[in-house]
Amino acid sequence: MKQGMSSEVSPLASELLKQDTRELPPGLKLHSDYIPPAKPISFSRYYDPEFAKLEMEKLWRRTWQYACRTEDIPKVGDRVPYTVGSEMSYFIVRSGENEFRAFNNSCLHRGTRLVNAPSSGKFIRCPFHAWEWKADGSLHNIPSSWDFAGVDAEQYRLPEAKLAVWEGFIFINPDPDAPPLEQFLGALPEAFRNRGYSDRFTFAHVSKKVRANWKILQEAFLESYHVIETHADSLPFTGDASTKYDIWEEGDGHTSRLITPVAVPSPHLGDTASLLDAVVGVACFFEMAMPEVKGPTFDATTGNPRHQLAEWRREIMGQMLGRDLSERSDSEFVDTVQYYMFPNFFPWFGEGLPLVYQFVPLGDNPNEAVMNVRLTSPLPGNGVTPPPVKINHLDFDQSFTEFAPEFAGLSHIFDQDLSNLPNIQLGLKFAADSHNKNTLGRYQEQRIQHFHNVLSKTLGIE
Secondary structure, eight states: OOOOOSSSSSSOOOHHHHTTTSSOOOHHHHOOOOOOOOOOOGGGGGGGGHHHHHIIIIIITTTTTEEEEGSSSTTTOOOEEEETTTTTEEEEEETTTTTEEESSEEESOOOOOOOOBBBBSSSEETTOOOOOOETTTOOOOOGGGGGTOOOOTTTOOOOOEEEEETEEEEEEOTTOOOOGGGGGGGGGHHHTTTTTGGGGEEEEEEEEEEOHHHHHHTTTSSSSTTTTTGGGGGGGOGGGGGGGEEEEEETTEEEEEEEEEBBOGGGGGGGTOOOOOHHHHHHHHHHOOOOOOOOOOOTTTOOOOOHHHHHHHHHHHHHTTTTTOSSSHHHHHHSSSEEETTEEEEEEEESSSSSEEEEEBBTTTTTTTTEEEEEEEEEEEEOOOOOOOOOOEEEEEEEEEOOOOGGTTHHHHHHHHHHHHHHHHHHTOOGGGGGBOOOOOTTTTHHHHHHHHHHHHHTTTT
């Protein structure tokens, strides 16, 4: 099978990695030859309410899923809600200095939702009748307790979901019989060895409503094949068709990765495209996020401009953070490297696009979803973790460009991505019976195929 397209000025990602001036970390060294078997993916699974109900029953209620980060709830008593669809809601609370719990988001009196937004306090207090629980879930107080003689405090502890923490990410699983999270992390622990997210913090966080199924939404970010049209303005500096894709099937772990080279022109532009223009274009993009920093001057006669770009970012970030980043590879500062863990967790690797994605259904309408995206950074060298950022909630028709300026040049890219999705959701329903299923590229879209194969197995519909 052909594994990508290249040109004289845009080698395959695997070849570019060999040219790095530093030793590659595990997250870039890992490789897999696994190719998922091709199986049909019906369009109906993106809009059928019955399929959405099956997902709620057999996926969301039984799967380890990333809910939030420990940095979101830094003090004992801090808590945040985590909601999937219209039938599943928990809240995650810091119940001790290094202890976290996930509770059903429902009052045991008359069912009121207890936590509607990030909040704090010694007690979790129902806004309807003021029943109270401690951060460990134990019942603290019932107003007019004389009228509830049959309420046993031990039986009225808040029901819990299983919870585990990996690299500062908090995962929950509503299934009390679920195996431990470690069995599901797949390639992630090795990939992020020495580059863990416990050493990072979030400095921008957007939650965006989208008129598309959650699977359509996340599939838009599982491949770089769409760059040629959706992000055509980035072709001069993005090696879209040179992307390396890898999938790891390890027991219960279903993980994958893409490495898209940046600061090289797209192979679609041919052998005469300018490498120097590609590097300058990427430098301008990075400068948009650092307007106070003067960009570098590149000289192709004295060395590889891509390496010069990486060295500039390495030095600038090291100075800004007060950290020694000299041993980190060129690729970590230039390329876009995205890891994925089933069903909806996307921790990106390195500083090219230091993002975290999460996608969940919205309400009971399978045609709507929520995208949560974080922009992250290594922690400063002084060891002080910045305070948690406030989530910027964007409604359906609010663009990143207009309403999320904190994402700088990325806002334009996100708006390009999201502009397609409502049309995809509509178009699925217009398909002829003879063509009512996906037609996927065997290499460039293999991560989508893999996701659906695992989803089908999880739902018991193979």
